[in-house]
Amino acid sequence: MRNHNITNEYIKKYMLSKNNNRKVGGLVLDMVIRWNSSYLLLDRLDKHKDVVHSICAFPNSIIGLTDQQIKRSKELILNEHEWELICCLKNVLEPFFNATEALS
Known part of the structure; x- marks a missing residue:
């Protein structure tokens, strides 16, 4: 559901409600040419686990789908093991991300 207005609006509203109406970074897409x-x-996926x-x-609570x-959407639900893998992958990539940021 990439670039899907209904889910994008749902995510924005959900994040605002969970963060006392403060804007926070939303979900981002992976880009093949930018490994960071x-x-x-x-x-972001880990930080916004609850909205995902x-x-x-x-998904029935999202009007317009x-x-x-x-x-x-129901097929995409992640189990606890998959969330742990996301955290592990994030931890592996973090030093490379930090190094790239330091060199930029």
Whole structure:
């Protein structure tokens, strides 16, 4: 559901409500030519685990999704082991991200 206005709005509202109406960085996409984006994607995914879980576990609460989008969202739910893998990958990539930032 990349660039999907309905889910993007849901994410923005969810994050604002959880952060006392303070803007926080949203989810990001991975870019093939920018390997640091993999770290950023995993970092944001980990930070916003609750909104990702909400979208996947309760897609019916998002008004405007089609039946196919609801079905697909439910298929994307991550289990605890997968969340642990995300954290591990993030931890592996973090020193490289920091080094790149320091050299930039």
